[in-house]
Amino acid sequence: MGKELSFQLLDISYEISNNKPIIMLWGRDRYNKRVTLTYSSFRPYFYLLLDEKADEEKIIKSIYKYSKQKSPILGVESLTLNYLGKPKKVLKITTTIPESVREYRETLSRIEGVKDVLEADIRFSMRFLLDKNLYPMRWYKANVNPIDKNPFIVDELYEINGDIVEDQEMVNVNPLEGLRIMAFDIEVYNPRRTPDPSRDPIIMISIRHSNEKDPIVLEAIGHDDSSLIQEFVELIKKEDPDIIVGYNQNKFDWPYLIERAKKHGIRLDVGRKNPSPPNMSVFGHYSIQGRLNVDLYDFAEELQEIKFKSLVEVSDYLGVMPKDKRVNIEWWQISEYWDDLQKRPTLKRYSMDDVNSTIGLAFKFLPFGAQLSIISGLPMDQVMAASVAFRLEARLMREAKKKGELMPNRTERQTETYVGGVVLKPHPGIHENVAVLDFASMYPSIMVKYNVGPDTIIEGEGGDCKNIYTAPEVNQKFCGDTPGFMKQVLQRFLRWRKEIKERMKSYEEGTSEYNLLNERQRAIKVLANASYGYLGWAAARWYCRGCAEAITAWGRDLIRRSIAYAKSIGLKVYYGDTDSLFVSNDEQKIQKVIDFVSKEMEFEIKIDKVYKRIFFTEAKKRYAGLLSDGRIDIVGFEAARGDWSELSKEVQTSIAKIVLRTGDPKRAVEYVKEVIDNLKNRKIGIDKLIVWKTLTKDISKYEAETPHTNVAKIMERMGYKVSPGNKIGYVIIKGPGSISKKARPYFTVGISDIDDNYYIDKQIIPAALRILGYFGITEKELKTGTRQPSLFDFFGSS
């Protein structure tokens, strides 16, 4: 009876029905029909770790005494399982309702002879995925029976009988092929700058479907967004997307929509089972039943190459939407563009550009996200919201389960510090033609080579271990007799990645097969590279501070020896940080270093990039370089943040560009003088002089006097309501007293009121000197002397 169904697992949830949990797997079949598969015989369980000489019979009897009627204890099984490499006696307790596990954990832990409760902190859905060895985004086969009465918003509902096995035919099929993706973005009315969902309506929602060329823009009617929200919900129901993407929607769009919907009494049924509002879930993400809500900002956070990760910047950087080809509106001008009917079409185009950027980013990022799900076992809506340590831990839990190892509990610990990587003092100044050598996966390689892990670390004397590795400096020891848990996992990753890279060779670069394999090997690399940080993370189940300390010690040793060798053959070393070396780009000598590292030390180092021109300051982790393709890397010059004026941000990036492109800091000095002149001549608009700061608490609760609290008070006197979370925009005007006393709401003053000296001394000069200071240029030089007008046009800024 029944039939075999091949399905792709997208998401999992469960519900309680007749006092029993029912697992629901959300996915689609080979005909691209959306399916829900239920599994009703799975029950929650956990383990009791017993004392060596505990009286098992007696313990079992008292366990049953604690059984509660609302969730009876269904079974107690006596087992011997490995715990951190050593066999232990445990009792497996099976119960009925997942939520009762927490309570049983408390009560049963008090029984005499029970040393610890294990695996009681694993969520029920994850427990199921772990036990059945299921990875979201992969394809499986199961024997199923159709269920006629289908209350879900899917094509078919089935009940699973028996086993679920991976569908080998689908392993190399693009997991996103045929899935419906919907991007959305809301615009909010914000006349008081910081929108308040209890007051300010949503004015536009832009939506773009992956298979359609043009976005749909829903608009509010005046200041009434009730029909807009209703239409949005209807549109989701109609288009029925599998994946919903946005940019920072977990922190902004969803919470805002939820508040607005609540205010209007609208049910936000956007999932595949009613009622199904977006639900706050793990890792700060909103989960939507039956769909994957993926926040693309989580992917952007991984781009270390760019400092500002706004939708506009990220889309520009990745070539999804060039900054100069889109409508740019300052966030604080949104309401003005809505109220002015002349300007409203521009706002509409802005909103469309946003959602087009969002879907563009989805095409760039999701193939990687899908592979990360396939490798880590976390659903795609969670995997990117989770930190790298959680992603690795998800995989480690599966590896432990496969080996029959008990998982350590997550416990609260104090963070203990230890010495990190080597950071050399840079050679300040401008250097031409500099190569960056990177150790390939330095820390994972160390872990494999020296069998580092929580189950191989030797506390005290070595006992009967024959093959001991001792880390330099820190004196941590590891037993090398049998491969430990971490080493086994890492070796599996390494072998897997090698095999994938081998297979990639048989495909043309850029083909879909090649891209799929490439994203998969990247996902494996990300998990492998998280392993060191994971061991040093106090909240980790397999936390091992001694391991982390030993890994960095071996790393320091490696890089020091490489530096010494490079210098011994006459290669100039400009800078080095943890696992990278900046050296003069002398190909022959670099090859010798590469050979030395691979032959003498058995590690791999390779050229990561070559800078045509680079400048270091004497500060560590701070440099800017010009790559051969004209791109510029700016690392560590972080003054230009959101709480600086536009003007100072502009000055700083222009200076880095001028210095790197011309190699002459003097030309940047001329540029700064131009800017100062323009400011004095009132040629710079007030918009560029606004400084924005957020009120984090009630004004009365501030101990210190600050510009933005003073301005908030002024605004309050003017009749504005200011509250925590509001962004206060201010400018500094001429007059006596402290800066705070001279701060005014930007919309209350004219350009002639502006205190140019403040902007020169506190905004332009510090931003400029952050870079130019390292070339011996002083404040005085920037403020005096002649200027050459032509230079201001270098970057055409105004």
Added chain:
DNA sequence: ATCTATCGGGG
């Protein structure tokens, strides 16, 4: 010199 407050995304 010390203390308090803010940045990161979104609108």
Added chain:
DNA sequence: GTGTACGATAGAT
């Protein structure tokens, strides 16, 4: 976990 933690910096005192 119904997300922090972190390192850097400005301004007041």
